[in-house]
Amino acid sequence: xxxxxxxxxxxxxxxxxxxxxxxxxxxxxxxxxxxxxxxxxxxxxxxxxxxxxxxxxxxxxxxxxxxxxxxxxxxxxxxxxxxxxxxxxxxxxxxxxxxxxxxxxxxxxxxxxxxxxxxxxxxxxxxxxxxxxxxxxxxxxxxxxxxxxxxxxxxxxxxxxxxxxxxxxxxxxxxxxxxxxxxxxxxxxxxxxxxxxxxxxxxxxxxxxxxxxxxxxxxxxxxxxxxxxxxxxxxxxxxxxxxxxxxxxxxxxxxxxxxxxxxxxxxxxxxxxxxxxxxxxxxxxxxxxxxxxxxxxxxxxxxxxxxxxxxxxx
Ligand code: GDP
Ligand code: ZN
Numbered sequence: 059x060x061x062x063x064x065x066x067x068x069x070x071x072x073x074x075x076x077x078x079x080x081x082x083x084x085x086x087x088x089x090x091x092x093x094x095x096x097x098x099x100x101x102x103x104x105x106x107x108x109x110x111x112x113x114x115x116x117x118x119x120x121x122x123x124x125x126x127x128x129x130x131x132x133x134x135x136x137x138x139x140x141x142x143x144x145x146x147x148x149x150x151x152x153x154x155x156x157x158x159x160x161x162x163x164x165x166x167x168x169x170x171x172x173x174x175x176x177x178x179x180x181x182x183x184x185x186x187x188x189x190x191x192x193x194x195x196x197x198x199x200x201x202x203x204x205x206x207x208x209x210x211x212x213x214x215x216x217x218x219x220x221x222x223x224x225x226x227x228x229x230x231x232x233x234x235x236x237x238x239x240x241x242x243x244x245x246x247x248x249x250x251x252x253x254x255x256x257x258x259x260x261x262x263x264x265x266x267x268x269x270x271x272x273x274x275x276x277x278x279x280x281x282x283x284x285x286x287x288x289x290x291x292x293x294x295x296x297x298x299x300x301x302x303x304x305x306x307x308x309x310x311x312x313x314x315x316x317x318x319x320x321x322x323x324x325x326x327x328x329x330x331x332x333x334x335x336x337x338x339x340x341x342x343x344x345x346x347x348x349x350x351x352x353x354x355x356x357x358x359x360x361x362x363x364x365x366x367x368x369x370x371x372x
Pocket of ligand 2: 322325326330331332333335337338339340341
């Protein structure tokens with residue numbers, strides 16, 4: 059029996075493709091006792107997990123999951139309490155923003171950023187489809203930059219289609235576990251194709267490791283980046299709106315809006331909700347234009363959802 063550690067690249071059913079610490083790939087089965095801890099014996103292992111592996115004879119087993127730095131879950135569509143962990147240990151998120159086809163809203167971005175803030179996941183705002191934008195749209199792009207650059211969010215401008223801006227992008231993703239997020243149609247698959255021109259090679263590598271029968275639908279998968287450029291992994295998990303299971307309320311939401319948190323230190327009441335309290339530093343900053351109106355609208359939107367009890371961050 060040999061004990062090892064590895065990184066989970068892909069899961070289908072109870073089988074996972076794992077890159078072992080020596081760099082080799084293996085297909086490992088999730089141990090029964092570990093499955094019981096999952097919901098209704100579904101596979102509790104997610105891509106991005108660091109796992110302990112036991113090799114018995116010729117078979118590899120996943121025996122434990124190392125503690126996660128963060129994770130994203132998808133709640134089952136039937137509104138039951140069941141959920142599934144899609145990916146873990148994300149180092150950075152590329153949040154795609156497009157100004158047309160489709161148009162991304164401030165609200166969507168702010169909600170995403172606030173959950174990432176709650177879980178300490180760095181986010182890069184990735185403006186894609188730069189080749190499409192006319193002067194009016196470039197002007198709007200400047201508005202986005204004026205809001206988010208001072209908050210410390212890196213802003214990158216690329217064209218996945220024309221493969222522009224990719225060298226600079228590499229500086230943010232090299233050697234990391236990278237989650238691609240954003241609306242459908244913003245160019246996530248196009249970026250994967252642009253960054254991984256050897257898709258066939260990669261597919262071949264995977265199928266050799268797995269043998270046959272690996273054509274079932276995967277929930278999410280890590281695509282290895284070019285080792286020669288420093289490696290790393292891309293995860294494309296469509297439809298992700300945020301991290302973890304944290305619930306925001308009217309007293310903690312502002313903690314996850316960076317500028318509200320800092321400016322809010324100056325409010326008269328330390329449980330200020332920044333809505334109608336006297337001596338509110340956030341409202342004052344809003345009036346003076348030091349807080350963007352769109353950010354405040356997003357903030358109120360989250361508080362409003364909270365009031366109606368419908369806002370959940372998963
Ligand atoms: P996904 O749903 O986020 O994976 O988006 P896709 O990668 O499938 O892209 C959706 C559509 O946008 C496709 O028709 C792409 O060709 C197009 N697209 C993606 N990136 C760009 C880009 O940089 N410029 C332009 N003009 N079109 C793009
Ligand atoms: Zn306040």
